[in-house]
Amino acid sequence: MLALSPNPSLTPAERFALDLLVDLSAVLPYPGSTDVVRVDVNEVAELRTLSQLRSRSWGITVGDGVVTIDRGLLAFTIDVAFAAVEQRSTAADRFNRVPSSETPLVNAQAEREPVISIAAKALASAVRAAAGARCFRSIDPWPKGRQWAVALSHDLDVVQWWPAFTSLRLLELAKRGELVRALRVIGAALATGGHDVVWRGIRSLLDAEAEHHVRSTWFVLCGSPTFATARAGDLTYSPESNLTRRILDAIGDGGHEIGLHGSFATSDDHALFPAQRDRLQSLSGPAYGVRQHYLRMRPDSTPRGMANAGFRYDSTYGYADRNGFRLGTADVIPLWDVDANAPTRIDEAPFTWMDRALSKYRGVEDPDAWIDDALTLADASRAVNGLWVGIWHPNLTPALGFPDAPNAYRRLVVSLSQREPWFAPLGEIVAWRKARRSAHAAGVRPDGSVMVTAEAPMVIRDAAGRAIDG
Ligand SMILES: [Zn+2]
Numbered sequence: 001m002l003a004l005s006p007n008p009s010l011t012p013a014e015r016f017a018l019d020l021l022v023d024l025s026a027v028l029p030y031p032g033s034t035d036v037v038r039v040d041v042n043e044v045a046e047l048r049t050l051s052q053l054r055s056r057s058w059g060i061t062v063g064d065g066v067v068t069i070d071r072g073l074l075a076f077t078i079d080v081a082f083a084a085v086e087q088r089s090t091a092a093d094r095f096n097r098v099p100s101s102e103t104p105l106v107n108a109q110a111e112r113e114p115v116i117s118i119a120a121k122a123l124a125s126a127v128r129a130a131a132g133a134r135c136f137r138s139i140d141p142w143p144k145g146r147q148w149a150v151a152l153s154h155d156l157d158v159v160q161w162w163p164a165f166t167s168l169r170l171l172e173l174a175k176r177g178e179l180v181r182a183l184r185v186i187g188a189a190l191a192t193g194g195h196d197v198v199w200r201g202i203r204s205l206l207d208a209e210a211e212h213h214v215r216s217t218w219f220v221l222c223g224s225p226t227f228a229t230a231r232a233g234d235l236t237y238s239p240e241s242n243l244t245r246r247i248l249d250a251i252g253d254g255g256h257e258i259g260l261h262g263s264f265a266t267s268d269d270h271a272l273f274p275a276q277r278d279r280l281q282s283l284s285g286p287a288y289g290v291r292q293h294y295l296r297m298r299p300d301s302t303p304r305g306m307a308n309a310g311f312r313y314d315s316t317y318g319y320a321d322r323n324g325f326r327l328g329t330a331d332v333i334p335l336w337d338v339d340a341n342a343p344t345r346i347d348e349a350p351f352t353w354m355d356r357a358l359s360k361y362r363g364v365e366d367p368d369a370w371i372d373d374a375l376t377l378a379d380a381s382r383a384v385n386g387l388w389v390g391i392w393h394p395n396l397t398p399a400l401g402f403p404d405a406p407n408a409y410r411r412l413v414v415s416l417s418q419r420e421p422w423f424a425p426l427g428e429i430v431a432w433r434k435a436r437r438s439a440h441a442a443g444v445r446p447d448g449s450v451m452v453t454a455e456a457p458m459v460i461r462d463a464a465g466r467a468i469d470g
Contacts, residue, residue, distance in 0.1 A: 001030040001137050001441050001450070002067070002127045005040045010074075013084075014041070016336055016343060017077040018069070023437045024120030024331055026385070027127050028137035028452070028460060030441035035135045037127045038066045041074065048072030050108045050115060058119040060126045065134060067126045073119060080104050080328040081116045082336035083317065087300040095296050096267065100319045103326060111324030112377070117331055117384040128463060137450055137468070139439050140459035141385040143432060146422035148382040151349065151389045151429055152209070152413070153217040153315065155261055155291065158395035159237035159244050161230070162197045163189075169401025178365055181403060188398035201397035201406070202247055206254050208410050212417050217315075217426040218251050219261035219291040220244075222280040223272070234264040234293065239283055248284045257425030259289035260311075267296045270305025277309055288312040288427040289349075295320050303335050307346040313430040315389060318351035321361035323373055326350055330386030332433040347430050351389040352377045355396055355405075367396075367408030375415055382419060387429060432456070 004018065018041065022029055030036050048070065053059050059070025079085045091102045105111040128136055142149050158165050166189050173182040189197070209216055222239045229235040237244055251258055260280050266272045273290070280287045290311045292302070297316050306314050314335075317326050327333065327350045335344035353374045358364040374390055381388035390412070396405035416423075424432075439454035449468075452460055462468045 001028050001036045001135050002039050003030050003033055003036040005038050007041050009043070010041060012341055013078050013082070013336060013338075014071070014074040016334075017074040017082065020077060020081060020333055021069075021073075021116075021120045021123055024117055024329065024333075025124040025127070026139045026141055026436075027124050028139055028439060028441050028450070032441070032443065035444060037130045037134060037136075039127070040066060040068045041071050042068050044071055046072050047075055050076070050110055053119070058122045060119075060122050062126045062129045064132065065130055067123070067130050069123070077116055077119075078336070081333055082338075083299045083327060084336070084338050087338040089299075095264075095294050096298065097295055097320065098299060100321055100326075103319075105325065105328055106319075106322075111319070111322065111326065112380070114325045114328055114330035114380060114384055114386060116328035117386050121384055131463065135444070135448075135450065136463040137441065138461050139436055140461065141436075142422045144422060145459075146420065147385050148419075148421045149387045149429055150378070150416050150421040150423050151217055151387065151426045152214060152416075152423070153219065153291070153351065153389060153391050153426065154205070154394050155293070155391060156218055156220045156247065157236070157261075157293070157393060158400065159198055159247065160241060161236060162400060165395060166400055173365075173401070176363060176365070181365060184403040185398060185401050188403065192399050197397075197399050198395065199243065199246065201400065202250065202394050204397075204406055205392075205394050205409065206250055206256075208406070208413055209256075210254060212413050214413060214417075214423045215255050215257070215425050217257045217259060217289065219259050219289075219315075220248065220280060220284070221261045221263060221293060222276040222283075223263045223265075229263070232264065239279065245283065252284060257289070257427050258284045259287050259291065259315075259426070262290055262292045262296075262306075264293060264296050266305070267292060267298060267302050270302070270308065273305050273309035273311070277311070289430070290314050290316075291351075292316045300339060303344050303346055303348070304337055304340075307344050311346060313347040313349050313426060315349045315351055315426055317348055318354060318389075318391075319357065320354075321357060323353045323357050323377055325352055325380075330381035330384055330388060332387060332430050347434065349387065349389055349426050349430055351391050352381065353388070354391040355393055367402070367405045368411070371408050371412045371415070374412055378416060378419065382421070388421070389426070
């Protein structure tokens with residue numbers, strides 16, 4: 001167990017960052033003071049770069065019954081995990097997103113590693129080493145004895161007007177000289193006879209997941225399309241169309257979760273969030289989560305709009321043009337609002353990998369290479385007992401421009417299954433993490449056993465890894 005020393009000089013953001021590291025470490029906290037490892041923060045307020053932190057064991061020092069954290073680690077956590085650098089940035093690409101080149105981990109060439117999760121793991125090891133004969137307790141990271149978690153998610157971008165999407169994709173392939181692939185797309189599109197092109201892609205995706213008992217998370221656009229929104233690639237289908245309803249029903253019947261895919265305008269006009277959310281809920285039941293279409297959001301304001309609309313979580317933080325850990329965490333984390341100097345009241349489930357990041361921005365057209373990349377990052381998440389969130393677009397079918405993609409997705413699902421994660425929709429994963437975050441020791445009984453309080457039952461282990469107390 002660990003107890004945080006009260007340090008009145010910590011700012012609210014530093015205090016929140018310290019709580020985050022403790023949460024990610026999965027060591028059981030205890031507000032008492034006997035038989036615990038005390039965690040102190042030193043007074044050095046120097047900024048630390050990633051390489052400095054790495055070379056100093058993340059700024060974590062082990063003593064006898066005490067672990068000291070360098071205050072610079074808290075500042076780094078605020079900048080990276082709470083996206084403070086991005087919240088302060090005014091840089092914008094053509095979709096008004098903060099370009100990946102403006103994010104701290106891309107600048108440090110470290111976006112392929114969940115560095116904040118790794119630092120939290122180091123904190124857990126430090127507490128264990130400092131404990132000696134004192135009581136040490138950790139919390140199992142995920143339910144059902146699973147050591148890591150996976151959320152497969154899908155952004156529903158294509159429902160109506162499918163030939164327009166096939167044409168755009170053929171243009172992209174032609175520009176790259178991918179003529180054989182383009183001919184295969186034309187062949188596949190002709191072979192459908194124009195019937196059920198989108199629906200068949202969705203059905204085969206749902207079947208692949210059902211075969212492996214995977215329940216996924218779907219983000220659905222829910223505004224009224226106009227010629228202008230369709231031309232911009234924003235809103236391209238009506239949520240009330242027969243085909244959209246058929247898709248929503250099939251997703252619901254499979255036990256999957258449905259959230260809102262926020263249209264372009266929601267990024268700045270936050271009043272649209274509750275409007276689109278209500279409209280979606282009238283079609284599909286409760287929508288707890290949101291992810292922005294084209295990842296269009298401003299880190300300093302859009303999450304506040306999402307929280308005010310009643311969403312419990314967002315899953316927009318990830319890169320459009322590469323794969324990796326934008327917030328340095330392979331886990332669900334609470335967001336921090338720099339302007340308000342307070343928590344944002346919404347959890348973030350950052351995604352790590354997206355199918356199109358490599359094909360759209362890196363010119364890699366072999367779907368098997370996308371899957372290899374996904375599995376590399378999944379293994380990095382697994383190594384920190386973390387969460388891996390992937391985005392697969394259901395329109396990646398041969399007739400819509402992507403030969404070999406459905407088989408590649410099957411390979412992804414099979415390969416992830418073999419690594420035995422807890423597969424769950426994001427809403428359930430976020431709820432679980434919220435409950436785990438609430439876990440703490442409420443006291444120690446005269447016989448030395450620990451009383452644990454949490455919003456849901458947790459498995460607690462001692463230093464030897466034995467399940468104990470509860
Ligand atoms: Zn989208």
